[in-house]
Structure formats: C-alpha cells, structure tokens
Amino acid sequence: MQTDIISQQGTRQQFDVIVIGSGIAALSYILELTQLNPNLKIALLTKITLVDSNTYYAQGGIAAVFNAEDTVNQHVKDTLQAGDGLCNQQAVNAILEQGRASIEFLQNNGVLFDRSESGELSRGREAGHSERRIYHCGDQTGAFIASALISQIKKQKAVTIFEQYTAINLITNDLQHQPGSVTEVVGLYALANVTGLIHTFLANVVVLATGGAGKVYRYTTNPDVATGDGVAMAYRAGARVGNMEFYQFHPTLLYHPKINNFLISEALRGEGAYLRLANTGERFMQRYAPQAMELATRDIVARAIFSEIEQSDYDFVCLDIRHKDKQFLQQRFPIIYQTLLNLGLDLSKDLIPVVPAAHYLCGGVLTDTSGRTDLARLYAIGEVAFTGLHGANRLASNSLLEGIVMGRNAAQASREWVTKKLQLQNNIQDWKTTSVIDTRRSIQINAHWRGLRGEMSAYAGIIRTEAGLQDLLRLVSLRRNMIEKYYWDHLITRDLIELRNISLVAELIVKSALRRHESRGNHFREDYPQAETQPEVSLARASHLIGDNHYEYEQFYNINLHT
C-alpha cells in the first residue's frame, strides 16, 4: 500500500575537506591535517556516533616494531607469509616501517599502552607473528585509541562534526564519463538520519574512511555500521575496487544465544589458549598446522574450525585457557573475562564456545599507501582501502597500524587539493527526487537482510565451489535488482542505503570469487584446492557511467602482480 509523497531535499554546505567515518583512519587523517594546516574548514560525517566503528571494538592491539629485539624486516616477512603471495611488497614496507612513528603518534595523542612492572611497554603475541609485537591497552585497545583521538578532535575548532549522517553517494564533476577520462569527486549526498533530509555537501577533497563490510555475512565480529558503504560509493562513481573475494574470517567469535558479535581476541591464543572439539575435547589443530598449531594464520585456523564443525554434531568448537592463572586472565583480558562471567562462563574454569565469523575486508577501493584512488580529489583510507598490505589474508593487528599510516599519509598527499577550489562543470543538483513512502518496505528490507547474509555465509563463506557461487550469483543479482528499484522509487532511509550497498558488495565478492580458480589465503575453492603459480590481484570497475552513479556495464579482470 502506498501513502504520502514527500520531498527529502535538504540544504547545501561547502567545506575544504569532508571526511566520511570516525574510526582510526579518519581520526588520524584529521589530526595530521589540522597540524599541517590549521585554517581548513573540515567536516566529519559519521553514521551513528563518533564511537560507532570497528576501531572502537578492536581488542588485541596494534602491531609495530618498537623494540630493539625485533626488526621491521621480520614484521615484513610475517606479513608476506600471512598474505599468501598476494601482498604488494612496496606497500608492506612503506606501512610497516612506520610502526614506531605510529605508536609515538598515539602516545602523543594520549593513548596509554599497558606496561610491565619494569615500566617497559607490554607486548602481546598473535597468530602469524614470529615475535611479541602487539601493543595493547588490556583487551580494549580500540576503545582507548578511539576515545583519546576523539577527545583531541573535539578540541579542533576547524572541525564540524555531523553525527547521525549517512553518506549516500559521491557527486562527481563529469557526469558524462568516458572510459579513460579522469573523474573528479566534488562532494556527496548524505542523509540526516534523524530528520530524513538529504543534504548536499561540496568539498575540495572527500576522504572515504568508512571501514569494512562484515554485515555481508550472517556471523560477524563487526558492529552494525560495517556495511561496505565506501566501497559501494567509490565503485558506483567509477573507481576500481580489488581483491573483494578475500574476506577474512576471525576464528573465535563467541557462540552464545545472548550476544551475537562478541569477539574472543586472538591474544588469548597468543597467551597459550587451545582449541578443542566440543564433543571429545580433542585438540585438533595438529591435524591442520602441526608446527604453528593454534597460532597458525587466521585463514588456516578458521578453515580448520569450519571443517571440524561441519563434521561434528556441534555448531561450535571450544577455546580453552583454563591452564592459566585466574588473576592473570582477569588483568590481561578484563572485558572478555567480565563479559563471559556475566553470561555464566568463567574463563579460568570453563571451555568457551566459539565459531569463525566475518571480520575484515582485505580488498577494497584500490589506492596507494597515501589513499589516492582512481578519482581526483577522492581519497580512501583504512579498511575501506586496498593497498596490498594484507594480500590474501591479513596478519593480525596490522590494520590499526594501516589506518594510522594511511590517515597521516593521506593528510600530506591531499594537500595538493585541499585549497584548490572546485571548478564545477555541471550545475550540481540538490537532492530532488520525490519519494513514495511504501509501508511494506521495512519487513521486506529485513527479509532481504536475513536472506542475503544467510546466502553469502552458505555459498561464499569459508569454503566455496563453482556451483555454489553460480547459484549465489543468481540469488544476489535478483535481490540487488529488487533493492535498486526500492531505492529509486521510495523514501530513502539508512537501512535502505546500507542494504543497497551491502548487496552491491555481495555481488562484487561473488563475481570476484567466481573468477579466482585457485585457493589462496581467505579464498578457498574446494574445486581448485591449489594456489596458481603466478598470483594475480582481481580488479573490478563500473564503466560507462551514465549519470547519478548508474552504470551500464562492469569490467572484471585479474592482473599479474608484477606487470
């Protein structure tokens, strides 16, 4: 049943720089830029509140070489090994060599890392690291970092903060795109979640710092904001995205009916926790990684758990750290300890039920390590970006580091544009579509969310096959067409924006997974269990754009890393 027709047209505002997101990448970018140029007019838009981000939930810590016994070379080696042949070594070197500077940047902005009794910074261990090099604040590293950086940002007069604003689409300067022409991003449309108005924001530079897309799968460690909006917006505007098939699954999400996205940090395995079968109690990792066991890289551990669950009558396996001292566990993992206790589980006495869950998008918008994209004036930083640091599988705790390094590098790099005024070639329209409120939509949208996420988990999860991916492509494409129609005909809400984006991200993952006829890192094809000898990255681009981010066809291609 259809009811009122309403206009969502809002106001127009202009800034020097607009940053979308409030995670570690966005915050680092702004703090660096305001140091370099305190007179800029900067807008920060974020979907809910400043602390709603993956960053806030980071537990384990930040990987960096800060200790004389460790070397950047060794950190590089571990990262390349985890990345399973698909890392861009230049990006790896460029990012990891800024480990020390990044820890100092956080300390200078008020982050207090844990210290040992002798006063040294404490160093945790996580899977795939040959050294203890994870700097942490208990098991709440992200919350400490986010809080410290946010309080610095709030002191910056140049920054206007827009909470509860959802960016919808990028505005480009050349709406009649021709293949090969350089498109310029000049702003974006954003929904004010509370009023329902859609505002026009113009800026000399737009920075996407929108994080990952864990919500594309049924089980995820990510909070609700992680819906791949930045990838979808950049793709629709004509930027290339890459390696979308490499979604990293974290091995140990808590499996409990009362909490659905609580992570049990890998740092527990770093401190000696075992994985055991739920029925027999057997430690099973020796059958999958006899050397590294529970500290094998995440792709291996997650796949092992998935296989064991598939063969058993249980929907979970168990994490066991009962052999560690209770006081140590309470001090080292205070939030995990207390959260479990509230659920009736004592980490020092009980086995903890866990399952693998979608955690980190290793691909994303193609950028260099300073966040430059294919489009002029558009930067992408942090988890939304695909620099090549992570290859086919991210080494634990490298992403907070990447967020800081990219944020700070992009602040330097974007100085080329921040004061260069826009020369608008087209008359940029404010949001003018009138929309119909359709009272059926909220339940339809929920059905799409549930359906899409369930299908992605079943067919494009930890183990994939051609037949399954082909079936999935039909399902996802059908849903995507229906969702696009809702988007153009009806009232725009945050839920609809997110669903539209996640369905596009899902399609990109499936199409990329279908093209990759090998198994590597996070992408395991039962029908192609070996890795190809010549590793290729996969890229996708929407071309022949025909205005307002509609595109006529897509190109998908794989390129050799060394060409």
Ligand code: FAD
């Ligand atoms: P995020 O921190 O995710 O921020 C994205 C921001 O963009 C959010 O503010 C969001 O609201 C906003 N946004 C998104 N779309 C829109 C839109 N359309 N309009 C407006 N705003 C929008 N990594 C580590 O290195 N170490 C760890 O210990 C670690 N632990 C983790 C634990 C958990 C539970 C999770 C989920 C992740 C963990 N990670 C860890 C990964 C790491 O936290 C993220 O990769 C990193 O924080 C991403 O930072 P970011 O700034 O790119 O994005």
Ligand code: SIN
């Ligand atoms: C964790 O604490 O297990 C998460 C670390 C990460 O994702 O880098």
